Amino acid sequence: MNWPQFWQYTAANALLGIVPAVVGLAISVPLGIACVRWRWLYGPVLSATSVIYAIPSLALFVVLIPSTGLGNLTVIIPLTLFSLCVLVPNVVDGLRSVPEPVRQAATAMGFGTVRRLVRVELPLAVPIVIAGLRVAVVSSISLASVSTLIGVASLGYFFIDGLQRDFSEEIYAAIVAVIVLALGCDLILVLARRLLTPWSRKQGGRATINAEGGQLLQEQAI
Amino acid sequence: MSFFSFAWNWLNSASQWQGANGIPIRVGQHLYYTGLALLVAALIALPIGVLIGHYGRGGFIAVNLANVWRAIPTLGLLILMVKLLGFSYLTWLIPLVVLAIPPILVNAFEGVASVDRDLKDAARGMGMTDQQILRKVEIPVALPLIMLGLRTAAIFVVATATIAAVIGFGVGGLGRYILDGLATNNYGEVAGGAALVVVLALLVQFAFVGLRRLVVPAPLRDLARADS
DSSP states (O other), X not given: OXXXXXXXXXXXXXXXXXXXXXXXXXXXXXXXHHHHHSHHHHHHHHHHHHHHHTSOHHHHHHHHHHHHTTSHHHHHHHHHHXXXXXXXXXXXXXXXXXOHHHHHHHHHTTOOHHHHIIIIIHHHHHHHHHHHHHHHHHHHHHHHGGGGGGTOOSTXXXXXXXXXXXXXXXXXXXXXXXXXXXXXXXXXXXXXXXXXXXXXXXXXXXXXXXXXXXXXXXXXXX | OOHHHHHHHHHHSGGGGSSTTSHXXXXXXXXXXXXXXXXXXXXXXXXXXXXXXXXXXXXXXXXXXXXXXXXXXXXXXXXXXXXXXXXXXXXXXXXXXXXXXXXXXXXHHHHHHTSOHHHHHHHHHTTOXXXXXXXXXXXXXXXXXXXXXXXXXXXXXXXXXXXXXXXXXXXXXXXXXXXXXXXXTOHHHHHHHXXXXXXXXXXXXXXXXXXXXXXXXXXXXXXXXXXX
């Protein structure tokens, strides 16, 4: 087992998984806010993301090869698009989950639209947004391993290499590494949610399960 | 040349549409992998999800387990199956079933668990037994979410059946074109194969929209839309 190479590809896989989720979040928050603000926008946006989401990642990698070559970008762009499909609905649901009395109270306290959004609505949307982010990051880390089929380095390399060299340990190690990497990111996000929403710890778990359970519907295939 | 012109040129040459490796045969294989995997996954996941939802126990564990489950890289699992099982049909079936289980299970669970309490109490008040409540109230009301889970799973599987071709040795499906094309630097074949998978995935998505209209009672349809 070539460990330096293994760690290097683990890092590459982490990068290919995490960057799309972060970029996806950066796109989804303004897009989600816009969809809440202008309701007519949400339908078309939702249709567009769910059409993209039906496209296999391998096919989308292939579509991009003529424009972006065989580099990281060819993998990151499709995974980012897929993450939108999970994140945009979650941002919208999160913002819509803010109770109307809370919104009115903020207005009554003299908050303008922007300040209310930043100080009240977005913080209250955090649990649902993070539930979506968990799905996005776990799926893209797992999916990034497919990039090996178009020759972009990731842990998937060891699947194919292990098969060709008849070396099962390599396959096991790479599968475990993908899962550990994904669950590590998942754990960080769970901790981030606890830090960002200290008030939610006192409430029962049911609402959180619902938010996360609902999001398991939205995964992405290979 | 762009992706589309590559795909278009490849799809337009008549030789792709005939013979044992022709497009119709490959599409048929692809749909066969998808259908069988979906059927097996539904037979496993639907009863479990419905029962967990009905009895209200184990939901937390199921949802978190599904989260771990989702992290399993399908490509890695597929290749592991090649090593362990060789070239049997289980080699492609197991990874695809594993992929399809979480969305079906979690949606069935959420659907049944979120049935309004008052509705169940009313059914009990009408003298329904526990089983009747499950069959006549909970499952029909949960149908929008159950169908959503099946649709999500179907889209995963139709898209992921592409990589089944990694197995080689007689395993076809549309992924064959993509992988063969990549191996021989024939980008036209790669693009054509990718285009076919995309079209097939979209057709499956539309088929499920139609199926839902058939299966889900009209008053419940809007509920699912809010969720999807």
